[in-house]
Amino acid sequence: MTVTAPAGFRSAGIAVGLKSTGKPDLALVVNDGPRRASAAVFTSNRAQANPIIWSRKVVAGGTARAIVLNSGGANCFTGEFGYETTRLTAEAVAAALTAEGSVDDASEAVDAERILVCSTGLIGSGDQTFRDRIVDNVPALAAALAADDATAPAAILTTDSVEKTAVRERDGWTIGAMAKGAGMLAPGLATMLVVITTDAVLDDAQLDRALRAATGRSFDRLDSDGCMSTNDQVTLLASGASGVAADEDVFAAVLAEICDDLSAQLQGDAEGASHDIDIEVLGAASEAEAVEVGRSVARNNLFKAAIFGNDPNWGRVLAAIGTTDAAFDPYAVDVSFNGVRLCHAGGPDRPVEECDLTPRRTHVRIELFAGEAAATIRTNDLTHDYVHENSAYSS
């Protein structure tokens, strides 16, 4: 159990033919209450898919009743027809929940505008077949809902090779989560769909604060390939079913753990990668500058290709950070690879032969000596497999 580990939730995942492989591609997570608090963060890309446009309205309008997610099609740049598909999907879910006897707090039916929608897959896909496969199968999806479900996480995957899930228990409440994401991983957010559930008693504002803090230091610092998606959404739903009012700080800390854990799982499954690279920036004048410096290295193709070749090319690190506006003296910087300081004060230090880059986990430490702030950016190397997957697979 993942998103149903907290009390008050049911979920399901089924195959409706959106994926050519016949694998599960439609998931639903329902908050059965008694409370229905929620929060969400969305891609900062100005080109936004139809489900993002829809879900923003749901979040702005009040608390969410359920979230329906499909893989096998992003429903992005599909025009008015695509937006209608999203709306019809939400209506089908609302109708199915109403049919099973669920009602909204203040009405006799579940309102479609309380249903969040997420889509992931090929951009541009969104024809009549795509719509019908989703809408016609929502009743079957609702019928499969279960409080001990294990099928939802697989139904949101695209090029992912493994399911990404996390669960934490604390003080009488639980957080559960599922995520998808393997490419187009750059922040604000990475290409990811994440659903996080909890049975803690918290209101919308508390959830929103905790979620923004947690994603800002986790998913927003995952930058696998510098490419920002059109469909990203991280959603947090709270049922209050534990009856326990969580301490807000404790909840925020556990939620941050969950998001950090999922970020590492996304990094570890990035398309074609052979190294998971953590770029730790220390001694920055501000946290924002630490992030800027780390990101400049994470997005440098020459650096990323060097790591693929097990070459601890610190010159490319300095050349990358020289392009930023961060406070530092290029000739006072130290750079270490996997614990070996190869560059001191902007010049050569230990011999590069002392550094072993063959392990998948790679740690680059950059000391700017310009202040006290720090940040770590997660990225991956640039490999033949990355080029292959993204030239042969249209997404």
Add this chain to the structure above:
Amino acid sequence: MTVTAPAGFRSAGIAVGLKSTGKPDLALVVNDGPRRASAAVFTSNRAQANPIIWSRKVVAGGTARAIVLNSGGANCFTGEFGYETTRLTAEAVAAALTAEGSVDDASEAVDAERILVCSTGLIGSGDQTFRDRIVDNVPALAAALAADDATAPAAILTTDSVEKTAVRERDGWTIGAMAKGAGMLAPGLATMLVVITTDAVLDDAQLDRALRAATGRSFDRLDSDGCMSTNDQVTLLASGASGVAADEDVFAAVLAEICDDLSAQLQGDAEGASHDIDIEVLGAASEAEAVEVGRSVARNNLFKAAIFGNDPNWGRVLAAIGTTDAAFDPYAVDVSFNGVRLCHAGGPDRPVEECDLTPRRTHVRIELFAGEAAATIRTNDLTHDYVHENSAYSS
């Protein structure tokens, strides 16, 4: 003849053992006057190689007498020893020119501070052997100087597969140029060394204006891999030997032609590339926004990998420009590939099957409908060979 096509110049290129291949790796271009006007633009990377630090002082201090260039070592991040190597190189050139009877206008010897220095190759390289090979061989280099030289262009190449040169004649004066650059091509400037000579009669200020205008729309819009180098320098030297005072506007136009020609040559020889992609942005609110939009696409690895796979993935184009701050409505954009409009008003238009991306030359046209400004960014695709060259070759 290239840089000696204009009257008043001699050049030479010899092999001194900096390149392991034994190919030519040290070049010299001398302005024999009667005038010695000059201008230069440098990398905007804050991490700058020793020859850049030196040459900036030369340019700030007055007109340049000669320029000495080595491949086989960037002399970057090599500390005080590296800077001394650059200074000693300039002194050796000044001594050699003095020995052959040349004098500066106002003294009895050639001043080292009138000698520009450029280096390219592996960052971090710069030991005693590197220094000695250059300094000890400067007399032989000076002895090889000739007004009909054809050896200099090859001596500045690194991973380039071909020499890049251009010559134009107009109104009684001539411009000649040689360039190197094959990777780490991103502006402000790309990784390039360029020497341009002319026998037109122009002063420093005229040269500076013409050079900044020409490079701003050529080399600064070449963005092969988004990686900015530490060693870039474009130098323009004017001998006045034609005796013809060039019309400043005509000279600027011809210089712009030369720089555009060399930019196309650099794009065509980019490491590992299989497509030369021109990204034309039309209808932008300003030229700066047109450049921003074009660059966001040029630096998008998913777009670049798609082109390698001959996939006209317009969704990745929209996802890339959605990350910019430029004025536009993502759902009012048109995108064409090689003349076929695949995206209209942010949705699908012609079938992608109508578009043939197999030719090396690739034209992407983005119409923003937000204004009247336009710009074209030159880039390349992301290929297996790019990854191979930059993971196996330490630079």
